[in-house]
Amino acid sequence: MQVGKVYLVGAGPGDPGLLTVRGLEVLRIAEVVIYDRLVNPVLLEETPPEAERIFAGKFAGNHSLPQEEIHQLLITHAKRGLVVVRLKGGDPFVFGRGGEEAEALVSAGIPFEIVPGISSALAVPAYAGIPLTHRGMSSSFAVITGHEACKASPAVDWKGLATAVDTLVILMGLKNLPGIVAQLLVNGRSPETPAALIRWGTTGKQEIVTGTLADIAGKAATLRPPVVVVIGEVVSLSEKLRWFEAPCLTVEMLPRIRADELASQP
Ligand SMILES: C[S@@+](CC[C@H](N)C(=O)[O-])C[C@H]1O[C@@H](n2cnc3c(N)ncnc32)[C@H](O)[C@@H]1O
Structure with missing residues (x-):
């Protein structure tokens, strides 16, 4: 068979x-x-x-x-x-x-x-007007799981991330956000660093909450997953570059690539 x-x-x-x-x-x-x-x-x-x-x-x-x-x-x-x-x-x-x-x-x-x-790691910040790299502001980014923040021996090098990477994109980070913030602060990231939480990014339900490393965990209290967390100076561009307000696209708007339709075009 x-x-x-x-x-x-x-x-x-x-x-x-x-x-x-x-x-x-x-x-x-x-x-x-x-x-x-x-x-x-x-x-x-x-x-x-x-x-x-x-x-x-x-x-x-x-x-x-x-x-x-x-x-x-x-x-x-x-x-x-x-x-x-x-x-x-x-x-x-x-x-x-x-x-x-x-x-x-x-x-x-x-x-x-x-x-x-x-990946949501790229598209969700983009729909919130946050470029992950930006000349003079960010030359590197990392995509990290939030599940490792509160473990005794985390599989994530928080010290390296806090000091050596400009923009941090954290998936599955909402539940452990206080632990993530603590890891970054204790390892030398400034409490003034801009931070954003983007819920249901790229969809009609998209919500954006911004703050700083010092206050973002408090602002997350009422949010539910799925959320992408972005930490870094580039978050400060969000207000200026925010563009997405449209409702979720429908399937009718998908590109039509069926051969029969292509054949019937003049
Ligand atoms: C198990 S991970 C899967 C990631 C997926 N493979 C990707 O590349 O986007 C699930 C996490 O992705 C993030 N996520 C996925 N879609 C999202 C969206 N539309 N808005 C916000 N966060 C999203 C959330 O952090 C969520 O907890």
Whole structure:
């Protein structure tokens, strides 16, 4: 029996217009789609009506499908000879466990393709008018998980990050924000450093809260995930460069790339 193929696809950060052309192509040939919570559901409308849609969404502290089961789903459906799309928020290889899924596919001998997506780490600050690098202000940035801030032996080098990197972009950082701030302050970052929290960035629900390292944790008290935290001088550009106010784009606005439509153009 012929083995199918698994596509590990980045859905982008929320605005469906940020799906890549390749991502749209493979969604349109999917026979099974296994998708995560932060994937914009309008993208599923691009799959064929007969495609099976499986929600593997993860809620903080409550993984609705264990990672091992997701691996098994991918392998089982591919072994049935099907085109399987594993649709993940942002980019599959940026805090998306895409590497683990690819390893499982290699072990099982399943062919796969990685379709990178636009990570929230890049797009969410951009939609808030925050350039991650800016001449004279920031020559480097780092993307960090917020899960490591409060551990006794964190896997993140907070001292190095506090002093050697201009712009810090922290994913999954809301819950541990007081710990993150403490790590940066104790390791020498100025309390005056501008900071921003961007919730549901790139979507019609986008909210931006700005402050400084000294007061941002207090301002976060009422926010709920998903939030991207940005720390660095570039946050001060947000007010001037803020541009995004439009409601979430709809699937009708997606680029139409079907061959029949191209053929019918004059
Ligand atoms: C498990 S990580 C997945 C990151 C994803 N692979 C990416 O490249 O964007 C989930 C975190 O990404 C961030 N995130 C993803 N989409 C977001 C959005 N639209 N607005 C704000 N934060 C977002 C939040 O920090 C959230 O907790």
